Amino acid sequence: MKVVEKSWNEFWAYYWRVEDRHRIPGIFEWDKRIVNFIEYVCGLKPPAHILDLACGGGDQAKVFARKGYEIVGIDIAPSLIEFAQAQFLKENLKGNFIVGDMRDINYKEEFDTCVILSGSFGFFGDIDDQRLLVSIRKALKVGGKVFIMFISANEHVDHTRTWRDLEYGWELGETWFDNEACVHCGTSAIIRRDGTMIVPKKEPGYHANERIRCYTIPEMRTMFAKAGLEYSASYSSRYLEVPPKTVPKGAIRNIVVGERKV
Ligand SMILES: C[S@@+](CC[C@H](N)C(=O)[O-])C[C@H]1O[C@@H](n2cnc3c(N)ncnc32)[C@H](O)[C@@H]1O
Numbered sequence: 568m569k570v571v572e573k574s575w576n577e578f579w580a581y582y583w584r585v586e587d588r589h590r591i592p593g594i595f596e597w598d599k600r601i602v603n604f605i606e607y608v609c610g611l612k613p614p615a616h617i618l619d620l621a622c623g624g625g626d627q628a629k630v631f632a633r634k635g636y637e638i639v640g641i642d643i644a645p646s647l648i649e650f651a652q653a654q655f656l657k658e659n660l661k662g663n664f665i666v667g668d669m670r671d672i673n674y675k676e677e678f679d680t681c682v683i684l685s686g687s688f689g690f691f692g693d694i695d696d697q698r699l700l701v702s703i704r705k706a707l708k709v710g711g712k713v714f715i716m717f718i719s720a721n722e723h724v725d726h727t728r729t730w731r732d733l734e735y736g737w738e739l740g741e742t743w744f745d746n747e748a749c750v751h752c753g754t755s756a757i758i759r760r761d762g763t764m765i766v767p768k769k770e771p772g773y774h775a776n777e778r779i780r781c782y783t784i785p786e787m788r789t790m791f792a793k794a795g796l797e798y799s800a801s802y803s804s805r806y807l808e809v810p811p812k813t814v815p816k817g818a819i820r821n822i823v824v825g826e827r828k829v
Contacts, residue, residue, distance in 0.1 A: 568758075572768040579767060579775035580644035582757070584623040595626070601716075602630040604807040605682060608800065608824055609712040611636070615679035618706055620669040621687035625651025625662070632660040640664045641672065643773055668772070670699055674706035681706060681713045686821075688717040689751075689780035690773060696780060700794035707827040713796060716804055718751050719821040720781040736760045745778075753777040787823045796825035 573579065588594060605611065613635030619628050622640030624647050631638045632655065640662060642648050648664045655662045670691065681703045689696060703713050724744035731738045736759040743752050754776045757765040767775035782790070788798045802822040803814045814820060 568762050568764050570764045570766060573765050574768045574770050575772075575774045576644045576646050578765060580646050581624075581650065583775070584644075584647055585650055588624070588626070598626050598630050600807045601684065601804070602627055602634070603809050604802075604811070605680070605714050606634075607809045608802070608811065609680045609714055611680055616677060618672075618674070618678040618681040618703075620672070620681060620683045620703075621690075622651065622664070623647050623685070623687075625654055625664065627682070627684055628662055628664075629654055629658070629660065632662050633658070638662045639678075641667050641669055643668055670695060670702070672702050672706060674702075676705075676708045676711075678706050679708060679711050681711070683713075683715045683717075685716060686718040686779060688715050689782060692780060696782075697790050697793060700790055700796060704795050704827050709827055709829060711827050712799070713791075713825045713827075714822070715787070715824075716822050717787070718779050718781045719819045720749050720783045720786070721819050722751075722781065722821070724751055733757070744781075749781050751777070751779045751781050784820050784823060791823070791825045795827070795829075797828045799824040799826050 614637050616637045617631055617639070619631070619638060619640040622628050622642050625640055628638045628640045628651060640651055643666070645666045648666045651662070651664045691699065707713065724742060726743040727741065729740045731740070736757055738755055738757050740755040741753065744750070745752055754767065759765070784801045791798050801820040801824070802811060803818045803820050804822055805818060806812060806814050
């Protein structure tokens with residue numbers, strides 16, 4: 568079998584964030600629900616200025632833009648930024664997409680809200696995740712909100728090995744939880760019917776060999792406080808009613824909202 572290594576940008580970014588994501592039943596409805604929820608809990612009205620960090624292919628950015636919000640989306644993968652731009656062009660939507668590392672943002676009091684969605688917090692380890700919150704605080708206007716959807720440390724992760732049929736072959740996956748580091752881990756490979764196997768390339772930064780630090784709500788609150796953000800509330804992405812209902816006891820809370828007060 569021929570084994571080909573592909574980087575996040577050249578293969579996996581599009582595979583996971585567009586091809587696979589768009590196969591999930593009801594995903595575009597979910598994007599509308601999460602955007603309505605953010606609007607409500609962050610008290611937003613168009614044309615508020617929104618920063619979408621790790622915006623992927625811009626699925627939620629598109630929903631914001633359709634409603635008349637001014638959106639800036641940042642993602643490390645040029646392939647995803649190109650995809651997002653093409654989607655905006657098709658609908659004649661306004662949006663500013665930037666290829667970049669969210670750790671390097673340097674905005675000052677420009678945004679009404681900053682969102683980080685679909686478990687895109689926890690990529691950098693405790694020190695740099697904390698620094699990112701400081702940069703987010705600086706990017707927010709006074710009174711601005713941050714809305715983070717992360718992978719909760721309370722989420723139970725079994726060690727699983729899976730395979731899936733694809734039109735052009737099979738996807739093999741493995742997920743597990745590194746309890747010592749409190750890190751969600753995952754890796755995958757694709758076997759094409761022509762006998763080629765695609766595996767993640769070893770590369771610095773974000774790649775398809777996923778390692779995401781999982782936090783608890785108390786940890787997030789402490790990090791917010793250290794960054795000068797006031798904790799507002801926590802929610803569960805499984806309960807996105809507007810207005811929000813009380814989250815059932817025992818439900819995993821994986822959304823945290825904070826505010827820049829001064
Ligand atoms: C789980 S996906 C979420 C994408 C999108 N927010 C969504 O909900 O569909 C994580 C995204 O983070 C991006 N990413 C990884 N490291 C990054 C970094 N250092 N700076 C900016 N984006 C990054 C990846 O390219 C990927 O698109």
